[in-house]
Amino acid sequence: MSVWRVAGSYLESCNCEAICPCRRIDGVMGGRSTYGICLGALSWRILEGHADGVKLDGLGVVLASRYSDDEEGSPWSFVLYLDDRADEAQREALEAIFTGRLAGSQVDHFPWAWKASHLLAVRPAAIEIEHVPGRGWFRAGRYVEVRVGHPVGSGETVTCVIPGHQRTGREVIAESLDVSDEAFEFSFRGNCGYESDFDYSG
Amino acid sequence: MLTRPLRVTVTLLTAALAGWVVAAQQMRGMDAGPGTNLGGLGWYLGIWVTMTAAMMLPSAAPMVLTYARVARDARTWVFVLGYLVAWTAFGLVAYGLYRLVARSSPGWVAWNRQGPYVAGAALALAGLYQLSPLKKACLRHCRGPFRYLVHGWRDGRTGAFRMGAEHGLLCVGCCWGLMLALFALGVMSLFWAAVVAAAIFAEKVLPRGLALARVLAVALVALGLLVALAPGHIPELTQPEPMRMGR
Numbered sequence: 001m002s003v004w005r006v007a008g009s010y011l012e013s014c015n016c017e018a019i020c021p022c023r024r025i026d027g028v029m030g031g032r033s034t035y036g037i038c039l040g041a042l043s044w045r046i047l048e049g050h051a052d053g054v055k056l057d058g059l060g061v062v063l064a065s066r067y068s069d070d071e072e073g074s075p076w077s078f079v080l081y082l083d084d085r086a087d088e089a090q091r092e093a094l095e096a097i098f099t100g101r102l103a104g105s106q107v108d109h110f111p112w113a114w115k116a117s118h119l120l121a122v123r124p125a126a127i128e129i130e131h132v133p134g135r136g137w138f139r140a141g142r143y144v145e146v147r148v149g150h151p152v153g154s155g156e157t158v159t160c161v162i163p164g165h166q167r168t169g170r171e172v173i174a175e176s177l178d179v180s181d182e183a184f185e186f187s188f189r190g191n192c193g194y195e196s197d198f199d200y201s202g
Numbered sequence: 203m204l205t206r207p208l209r210v211t212v213t214l215l216t217a218a219l220a221g222w223v224v225a226a227q228q229m230r231g232m233d234a235g236p237g238t239n240l241g242g243l244g245w246y247l248g249i250w251v252t253m254t255a256a257m258m259l260p261s262a263a264p265m266v267l268t269y270a271r272v273a274r275d276a277r278t279w280v281f282v283l284g285y286l287v288a289w290t291a292f293g294l295v296a297y298g299l300y301r302l303v304a305r306s307s308p309g310w311v312a313w314n315r316q317g318p319y320v321a322g323a324a325l326a327l328a329g330l331y332q333l334s335p336l337k338k339a340c341l342r343h344c345r346g347p348f349r350y351l352v353h354g355w356r357d358g359r360t361g362a363f364r365m366g367a368e369h370g371l372l373c374v375g376c377c378w379g380l381m382l383a384l385f386a387l388g389v390m391s392l393f394w395a396a397v398v399a400a401a402i403f404a405e406k407v408l409p410r411g412l413a414l415a416r417v418l419a420v421a422l423v424a425l426g427l428l429v430a431l432a433p434g435h436i437p438e439l440t441q442p443e444p445m446r447m448g449r
Contacts, residue, residue, distance in 0.1 A: 003272055003348070052348035089349065096352040103274040113274075202272070 004051035004104065005201035006044070006097060009131035010163045011138060013146045013174035013193035014040030020192040023171065024159045037068045039186045041146050041179055042162065043138040044098075044198060045129040051093035051102075059083040059090060060127035061098050062140035064179045065112065076112035077120055079181055081140035084124040095122055097200070104202020109162050120183045134172065136195055142180065148193055149175035160194045169196025210270045210278055214259045221256025225249065225392065232390035235440035236321040236429070237311065240300050240389070249390075250293035251286065257399035258289060258373070261344075261406040265369060268347035273355070277362035284363040288370020292378065296385065313433075313442040322430025324386035329422030331379035332415050340376035341415055343369075344406045377402055383422055386429070393438045 014020060016038060021030035042063045049056030062081040067074045080098055082091050096102040099122075100113025107113045125141035137147040152158075152171040159165040174193040179186050228249050232238065240246045262285060270278040303311070310316045331337055343350055356364050380398050387394040401418055405411040428436060 003268075051352075092349070092352040096355065101274060101355060102272055102352070103276070107274055 002104075002201040004049075004093065004097060004102060005199070006046045006049035006056055006106075007199035008045045008047035008049070008197065009129075009195070010042075010044055010169075010198045011129075011131050011136045011146070011148070011193065011195045012040060012042040012160070012162065013148075013172075013177045013188075013191065014038050015177070015186065015188045016192045018152050018173055018192035019154065019156075019158055019171045020160075020194065022160070023194065024165055025156045027157070027159075032069045036070055037066065039066050039179070039184065039188075040064070041138075041140075041144045041177060043127075043129055043131075043140075043146070045131055045138075051097065054089045054093050056086075056090055056093060059086050059094065060129045060138070061094055062125070062127055062129075062138060062144050063098065064140075064144055064181060064184050066184060067111075073116050075116040075118065077118045077183065078112050079120045079143070079183055080122045081125040081127060081143060082122060083127045084141075086124075091124065097202075102202055104200060106200035106202070109164055109198075109200065111161070121181075123181075131195065133195065134170070136172075144181075145176065145178045146193070147175040148172045148195070149190070158194070160196060163194075163196035163198045167196055167198070169194055207267055207271045210267055211263060214263050214266060214282075218256050218259040221252045221259070222392075224252050225256055225395070228252070229390045229392060233388050233392075233440050234390070235388045235442040236313070236317060236386055237442055238388050238390045239304075240297055243297065246297055247290070247293070250297075251290055253395060254289040254293065255286060257395060257402065258285075258377075260399070261403040262369075262373065264407060265344065265347040265350070269351055269365075272348065272351055275357065277359055280359055280362040281366035281369075284366025284368075285370040285373070287363075288367045288374055292374045292381070296381070300385075317442065318433045319430050321386040321433075322426040322428075325383050325426030325429055326423050328379035328383040328386070329419045329426060332419035332422065336375060337379065337415065338412065340372050341405060341412060343372045344376050345411055376406070379422075380418075383425075386426075388440050391438070391440060 016034040019025060021033055023030055044061045046056050046059050060083045063078055065076055065078040067076045082094050099119055100107050100110050125143060127140050129138040130136060134151045135148055139145045150173055152173060158171045160169060163169055172193040172195055174191050177188045177191060266282055269281055270276050311320055380402055384394055384398045405414045
């Protein structure tokens with residue numbers, strides 16, 4: 001039996017042009033991020049989740065990140081936003097899972113867990129997530145807001161490492177990607193995004 | 203090949219078993235009941251570490267196992283080392299106190315004078331401690347390893363050692379009363395060591411451990427009264443020779 005599991009829907013957006021070079025297209029690996037520096041925001045809506053008896057159903061997690069392909073090993077800097085409706089035990093479990101400190105399948109999906117990374121902050125935030133297919137959006141307090149404009153209608157199979165290359169998903173165009181925090185300040189229009197689902201356990 | 207959790211369990215239980223075997227050999231004929239002479243520091247340290255490993259590793263297994271299984275960056279043996287270091291520190295404090303009392307060699311602690319009352323009072327104190335909020339908090343910690351691992355996480359090798367030592371201190375906080383009871387009953391008695399180890403295991407690992415801690419409180423106070431008033435009626439209690447303590 002697994003000690004913990006989180007499963008639900010996933011949506012992300014970054015400053016790359018669609019289709020994002022970090023995806024696999026028909027199984028073929030992409031390359032360097034479009035502008036050398038990747039700035040993005042990721043979101044997970046947990047539909048079913050538990051960690052050692054603590055229920056995680058219905059909670060949301062958002063992550064804002066930056067990495068540069070020109071830095072040695074392209075280490076990730078990231079801020080983790082945890083649902084402010086979560087109690088202490090739930091927040092601790094979410095932090096341990098989403099930073100990659102807990103052992104489990106998520107480690108193979110989170111570049112910030114398998115690479116060198118800097119966790120800049122963990123913030124409780126009012127997290128709203130509506131992962132409507134093709135029209136999804138999410139918000140983490142006053143820090144992060146992402147809105148999807150429309151899906152990218154390519155006939156190819158596009159997969160992303162964070163939900164997992166074995167899962168189906170869809171490339172989208174983000175109408176807007178806005179992040180405003182001490183560490184990050186960026187705003188993009190019409191860049192790439194990706195929607196899928198996830199199921200991590202350990 | 204054994205999986206990691208299984209390997210950890212097997213190693214811990216084997217180490218505990220080896221500890222019991224060595225302790226049984228080393229302590230043969232050493233039991234002099236309450237206030238047993240602890241011998242020189244070197245010998246004492248050796249037997250103390252062996253004994254605590256034997257007594258504590260099975261009940262520490264759930265914490266160690268959760269650590270090994272749940273933490274991606276687990277350094278299990280460093281964690282266990284930190285844990286044993288905390289218990290060794292407790293053993294040294296106990297030894298220091300013993301030496302202090304032994305040096306002044308007060309005649310009144312002799313078994314044929316006030317000795318039974320001292321041992322009985324120590325047992326009663328251990329019993330009362332079972333009911334304290336501190337005991338409850340420490341026992342809750344020991345019974346909820348996952349929460350401690352996500353809450354008290356520290357990175358790296360030093361982090362693993364510190365986490366182990368911290369867990370050890372909380373474990374001492376949980377069990378010092380029961381260990382005091384062991385000193386009162388005869389620290390070199392394999393029988394009492396096994397009874398105390400079983401009690402510790404039961405309250406830490408079995409369901410309803412928190413309730414069991416309160417049952418043990420009553421048992422300890424009752425045993426304390428028995429030792430104080432009718433020490434000759436406890437079958438497994440070795441009667442110390444008069445003036446044995448302090449040589």
